[in-house]
Amino acid sequence: MRLETKAIHSGRSIDKSTSSVTMPIHLSTTFERAQDGSYQNEFVYSRENNPNRRALEDCLTSLEDGHDCVAFASGMADRRSSCR
Structure with missing residues (x-):
């Protein structure tokens, strides 16, 4: 795959809640929790x-x-930040 194609398509997916083909900007600072307090x-x-x-x-x-x-x-990295 050419670099230009990768740049356009990589990391993109259709938004499940809206069917948008372009990812919305998520400005929320926290995310919803379940009844038991877990995410x-x-x-x-x-x-x-x-x-x-x-x-x-x-x-x-x-x-x-x-x-x-x-x-x-x-510009500062933190060792405790989430990694996959």
Whole structure:
């Protein structure tokens, strides 16, 4: 696959709740919890991890033919940040 094709398609998926082909920007700072207090998906707090950052990481991983990627909101990395 050519680099241009990877750049357009990697990290993208159809939004299950709206059927949007372009990912919406998720501005929420926290995500919904279940009745028992657990989180129903992998997203807990948007500064730590969110759907937009995950899409960016997936796209960059594909473009670099890498194994994984971690993007940070600031220029400072934190060892405790979520990694896959």
